[in-house]
Amino acid sequence: MKTERLLNQIGEIDDRYIAEAAPAAKKEAKPRRIRWAAAAACLCLAGIGLFAAIRGGRPSKAEGSFPTTSISYRVELTSDSGGDEQWDPAHVQLITADQGICLPASPKSPDDTGAGEVSLYVPPIEAPTEGSDEMSVEEAEEYAYLDLDSATEEMKEKILEARRTIIFHSRWVADGYSGNIVNVITGEVEPLPTFSELFPGWDLPVYDTSQEHVTQDGLGVNCLYGLELTVVQVADDFLRGAARKPMNRFDADQIITVYPPENGSMNTLDVKAGDSVFISYFGKNCSMSDSVIRAEAIEHTSPFDPEP
Amino acid sequence: MEDSQIIALYWDRSEEAISETAGKYGKYCLAIARNILNNDEDAEECVSDAYLRVWNAIPPMRPNRLQTYLGRIVRNLSLNKREKASAEKRGAGQIPLILDELEECIPNETREDVVTEAILIRDVLDRFLAALPPDARKIFVRRYWYMSSLKEIAEEYRISEGTAAVSLLRTRRKLKSVLEKEGIHL
Structure with a gap:
């Protein structure tokens, strides 16, 4: 009787914990690699950073994939001017319902320091606020x-x-771009409004990676399967990197894309204690300006390891 | 289709609301019902009942999250069905009646007391879950809300069944300690 009562009471827990632990749709497990491929392709072609946030989901030790998430939306971005050699004029990014995405504008010049305008912003589509x-x-x-x-x-x-x-609670594309959110299940297309349509006279947000210092506290505890990433400094040259491929993601309040500083290979997990990685992230409690940081991997005991 | 659009269909009394709900959350609901009932036919019946409940509840309800709203209904219906089935098995339909009759002998616990205690326990559970590491929390909720098997949990989180079991054991011990500290004796 007591256990039944407890079981019934557990049924009344907060929605967010129920949603967080919702089973992933099994048939959607395969396209996870596609997301990586799409992200990598965007990065290689454009030579710019992008970041995305996922709430929940822990990567596999073996594959660096996302067991608790499933792709449900396709975000498309097109530059109205057609772009240049460095700029892939048609970004496509696959995201989950609880994932947000922010794409920076194309690099303006060879002297671009990494600070730059945003071309598309979509907050998590079904995230709790x-x-x-x-x-x-x-x-x-x-x-x-x-x-x-x-x-x-x-x-x-x-x-x-x-x-x-x-x-940052609205969906939009910067003027000069076109963007759509496509529900990959239903095929429904939602064209994104331009920034000036939504916010006439307001200034477009700008990445400014050099002005703010991000502390370890700013990220909280981030576990990368036995590794803890500790922020050591803000990296102001991140966006200039030519082809940094996403390597892995980890579980935290502000979820991030991790880029190995050099020669990282996609879908491998070869970060060791002491390695430096570049990460970008955004979440409900951080601003655009702390989105790009440098982190150092430190050995960390996984919460799954048995107690000594 | 967005949840808000599906809810709008319910408000418009459009039957498309149910097909959209089934298309978007059918598998999710069925998984919950199957975990509890371990029977496809019963699970499907519960899920259909849940759609009907939602149809009757919206309007006037406007749930913030259709998924969890639906999930709760499926979970409750499935638990009730399971309880009814096991009661019938025990006493060919008489035991539930007898228990109801004997309940009259038990000193009154007012409806107010029950509700107050339920709110207290829910609050303690929410605070307990908030304080848990995210992975331990997900495993706990998968086990005791979604009623997933250790195998399913292990597969989804890419851990061994043993690791899942250890995580659950620790969380249960913590929960026991928290409930005792709060003076809750179920």
Whole structure:
């Protein structure tokens, strides 16, 4: 009787824990490699970074794949101008329903330091928003549309913060690009509005990797199957890298794409303690500017290991 | 189709709502029901009942997450069905009646007490889960909410069954300790 009662009470736990542990659809297990392939192809062709966030999902020790996620959307990005040699004019990225994606704009010049504009932003499509420390969207809407020019300095900061909140809770493409979210199951296509349609007169967000320092606390505990990644410094030259391939992802609140600094091979897990890796991430509690960081892998006891 | 669009179909009383729900979450629901009932026919019946419940509940309900809303209904229906089946097996339909009759002899626990305690336990469980490492939490929820077998859990999380069992053992011990500290005696 007691156990039945406990079992019934477990049935009433918060939605987010139920959603987090939802079984992955078995037939969708194969395309996980496609996502890597698509991401790698984008990176190789464009020579720029991209990052994506996945909530939940732990990579396999053997394959670096994602057992708890399944691809459900295709995000397409096209440059209206057709792009140049460095820019793949038609990005395609496969994502899951609880995954967000942000694609930076094409490199502007050989001197590009890595700071750059965003070409497409889609927050997690079915992610929970509760529990965030950010300004809520409702609160943000009260400030975001106030006149910036006539505001006091203090109010300006509040208005800009409110605008950032709204911008990063919305789906859009930068002007000069076209983007779609395609539901891969139903085939339904949702064209993304342009930034200026949604936010006339507002400034497009910019990657600025050099201004903010990201501490270990900023990432929390990130386990990469026996390794803990500790942030050691912000990498300001990340986006200039020519062909850094995604190597693996790990489980954390702000989930990331990991890039080996050099010669990393896709779908292998060869990070050892002491190796440096570049990671990019975004999540509900971080801003665009801390999106690119350098990390160091340190030996870490897996929570799955038996207690000594 | 987005959940919000499916919910809109329910509000419009369009039967397409059910086919869209079945298309999107049918396998998810069936997996939960099968784990509990271990019988395809019963599981399918529970899932169909769940669709009907959702149809009757929306409107006026507007669930935040259709998936978990549906999952909860399937889980409850399946547990009820299992309980009913095992009760019938025990006493050819008489035991449940007898238990109901004997319940009159047990000192009254008011509806208010029951609800208050349920809210307290739910709160403790949520806080307990929030404090768990994500992997241990997922394994725990997969086992005790989704009723997945150790084999399924091990396959999905790419760990051995032994590792899953050890993780569950530790989590159960922690939960016991937390419940005792909170003065909850089920």
